[in-house]
Amino acid sequence: MDRVVIGVDLGGTNTRTALVARSGDILEKQKEETLAAEGHEKVIAKLIRNIDRQRANADQYGRRVAAVGVGAPGVIHEQTGVVVKSPNFPDWNDLPLKQILERELKLPVFIENDANAAALGEQWRGAAKDIRSMIFLTLGTGVGGGIILDGRIWHGADGMAGEVGHMTIIPDGRTCGCGNRGCLEMYASSRGIVMTFKAMCAGKHLDTEGRKEITSAQIYQAARNGDTVAHLVMKDMGRHLGIGIANLINIFNPEMVVIGGGVKAAWDLFIDATREEVRKRAFAYTAERTKIVPSMLGDEAGMVGAAAVAFQKIAKLS
Amino acid sequence: MDRVVIGVDLGGTNTRTALVARSGDILEKQKEETLAAEGHEKVIAKLIRNIDRQRANADQYGRRVAAVGVGAPGVIHEQTGVVVKSPNFPDWNDLPLKQILERELKLPVFIENDANAAALGEQWRGAAKDIRSMIFLTLGTGVGGGIILDGRIWHGADGMAGEVGHMTIIPDGRTCGCGNRGCLEMYASSRGIVMTFKAMCAGKHLDTEGRKEITSAQIYQAARNGDTVAHLVMKDMGRHLGIGIANLINIFNPEMVVIGGGVKAAWDLFIDATREEVRKRAFAYTAERTKIVPSMLGDEAGMVGAAAVAFQKIAKLS
Structure with a gap:
């Protein structure tokens, strides 16, 4: 059987x-x-x-x-x-x-x-089929990561590797739940997007007036409806993500970076800024050869x- | 034979x-x-x-x-x-x-x-004997890196992995020869140390007056002779190095980080600031278990x- x-x-x-x-x-x-x-x-x-x-x-x-x-x-x-x-x-x-x-x-x-x-x-059945080295980023409430090297997960000495969301990208930046400041997670997660939005418009904007909370999904929607601030927020998120990905490319020289998680829904709103930042920051050869793609399996x-x-x-x- | x-x-x-x-x-x-x-x-x-x-x-x-x-x-x-x-x-x-x-x-x-x-x-005969996962940083004119995972060098997809010196740690920081801004190399190398010194005292200090150039070795010597600015310069270098190492610890969860290169000569002047920064930024468990040691083979x-x-x-x- x-x-x-x-x-x-x-x-x-x-x-x-x-x-x-x-x-x-x-x-x-x-x-x-x-x-x-x-x-x-x-x-x-x-x-x-x-x-x-x-x-x-x-x-x-x-x-x-x-x-x-x-x-x-x-x-x-x-x-x-x-x-x-x-x-x-x-x-x-x-x-x-x-x-x-x-x-x-x-x-x-x-x-x-x-x-x-x-x-x-993703490596078995999704975006990274037949890929041997890949960094997976999951952008949700937080930012998680999975590192595939030579076809296997890199677990680290204690099974705690892959915390790419807690890479410092702004040394004096936002305080993260992990105790650090300026973690990638504080800028490239749905929570980070909402924070950036609030910081940019200080509550005086869009349909946030009179509301206590705005969600990341509402910000994507606003950007798609032509709202300038929401657009800038997503570009800002894309740039910060690009800093993190450029670092990972220089460190790992991977074949592929796969991006999943809820924020993937806003792919079109941030990916150009991400790619531009990667081009600016990572070594030209490795940056060009590394495919940055959305997850396929969702x-x-x-x-x-x-x-x-x-x-x-x-x-x-x- | x-x-x-x-x-x-x-x-x-x-x-x-x-x-x-x-x-x-x-x-x-x-x-x-x-x-x-x-x-x-x-x-x-x-x-x-x-x-x-x-x-x-x-x-x-x-x-x-x-x-x-x-x-x-x-x-x-x-x-x-x-x-x-x-x-x-x-x-x-x-x-x-x-x-x-x-x-x-x-x-x-x-x-x-x-x-x-x-x-x-270092892994064969030096500081990292019997260690299976280790990040080696060589702090010289630039900052180079070697990544040992499971006892083998991680080369990356094209043999270009390990460029840890070109990790962005200050997004709007000093322009690096690689084209990026704010690379670790611009702060933790001997060149970076001289730049920080010049920025801190704008030429009006120590035996730099009337001189065109000061070397990193002179800065170490001045710090050891009790010069306050030189001391601050080395602490600043140590903190920047700590940001980079904290990132590597969160990403790799390695057993050890080994530091070599010419700047190792100033170990006592920067390592406390480095360790403090790592404690502040990396996950507590992984930060505590990761040994940060000087290279032994020089x-x-x-x-x-x-x-x-x-x-x-x-x-x-x-």
């Missing part, structure tokens, strides 16, 4: 699970709210139910589930499968997620950082990549 | 060559002025004479030279052994150094970027590392 795996993208908002064939094809998928605030016990219990349901469904396809791969946000100790710390799950501290899931599921389980998983997904990158992790690991075990 | 290799550090000022045993022990070494300005034909002819002489000497030790490794500055296409461009050798453009040397020497020759070679030297790192390259390559061939 052909073996399949279950790939899980355990996000702060939604949890996605998929039955994935060795080819990378998704046989079926489901999505459910994570409800992280309910605490880790409830979140994990629900995850186990979802996996069990999908495992039962595998029979329909004449397949057997051989392993589970989970992409989770935060600091993951990849070798032990412990979630050390996770900004989206405040009560997850040194949580032995691999151990808990393996005990309940009686299946091999592998935990990977979510950005790393998404990077691997919301599916995480679970497909988590499945790739599971396939890679069981191949090593057998 | 036990095989040895010849390791060459082809510098802009001096060329060092050594007979190196498989253990990493240097059997004998020599140093000669490179005289780069005389043009590539003379430089290469002299290099061949030196290698031939050392090869003849190998007989005295009852050894046979099996290969030559050369560390050279600039952009090296490592797989073909072509020097694409070298700031220290203005007339070296797309020079097929490997091919020329192999034809003359009738020996396998391997060319590596000098900073990469030095990194490998001037010998390049030729020892070039020998390591040669040994690694012939091991693969046989």
Whole structure:
């Protein structure tokens, strides 16, 4: 019987699970709210139910589930499968997620950082197919990163590599949640975009008047409707992203940089400024040869990549 | 007969060559002025004479030279052994150094970027022994870098990785020779130190009065003699270096950062400021676990590392 795996993208908002064939094809998928605030016990219990349901469904396809791969946000100790710390799950501290899931599921389980998983997904089935060296940037509420070198994730000495969102690009810049100032994340994330907007118009602009909050999506919309300030905000974001990417190009000389995450929706509004900044800052040869492309798998990158992790690991075990 | 290799550090000022045993022990070494300005034909002819002489000497030790490794500055296409461009050798453009040397020497020759070679030297026999992931920074006239991941040099897609000296750390900062602004090199190199000194005292200070130039060595000396401005200059350099190292720690999560090059002579004058900046900026766990240490091999790192390259390559061939 052909073996399949279950790939899980355990996000702060939604949890996605998929039955994935060795080819990378998704046989079926489901999505459910994570409800992280309910605490880790409830979140994990629900995850186990979802996996069990999908495992039962595998029979329909004449397949057997051989392993589970989970992409989770935060600091993951990849070798032990412990979630050390996770900004989206405040009560997850040194949580032995691999151990808990393996005990309940009686299946091999592998935990990977979510950005790393998404990077691997893009390399397996998405924008970076057949690419051996690639930097994946996920621009969402924060900025995450996954580094693929020689076809494999670079985890670092402790599984904590790839924090490209916390590269300093403005030494005296905005204070970041990580304690540093001027992190890339403070300028190239959706949160950073909103901050730049507020700084540029000091509340006196657009439909922000009388409102408490404006969202990044509203800023993209305003820019598309011809609003000058919103346009400048997105160019500013693009330039800051370009500084970070130029650094990564000079450091890694990668074949490709893939950009995913929610902010990818504004691709057309920032990418020209990003490319211009990269041209200005990175070495000409490496800058020209490095493709900067949007992610292709979108919301599916995480679970497909988590499945790739599971396939890679069981191949090593057998 | 036990095989040895010849390791060459082809510098802009001096060329060092050594007979190196498989253990990493240097059997004998020599140093000669490179005289780069005389043009590539003379430089290469002299290099061949030196290698031939050392090869003849190998007989005295009852050894046979099996290969030559050369560390050279600039952009090296490592797989073909072509020097694409070298700031220290203005007339070296797309020079097929490997091919020329192999034809003359009738020996396998391997060319590596000098900073990469030095990194490998430190990992083989120096400060980073038994370390698997390490970033090597060489602070000289410029700032070079070598990245060791999983025990091997990360060359990048085109052999051009490791340009950590051209990471932007001050977006609107000093214009660098590479065309970018605010490169780490413009603040953490000996040239950068002199620039900072000049900017801080605008020529009206110390023994600079009436002089055209002050050297970085004079600035270190002044700081050690209690000069306040010189001290501030070195702290400023240390802080800038710290920004760059914090970025590298967040990106790579390496075990170690090794600092070599001429500026290492001022270690005590900058390292506290560097460490403080790293603590402020990098993730606490990774920052604390990453050892930041001075290189141990000094001037010998390049030729020892070039020998390591040669040994690694012939091991693969046989």
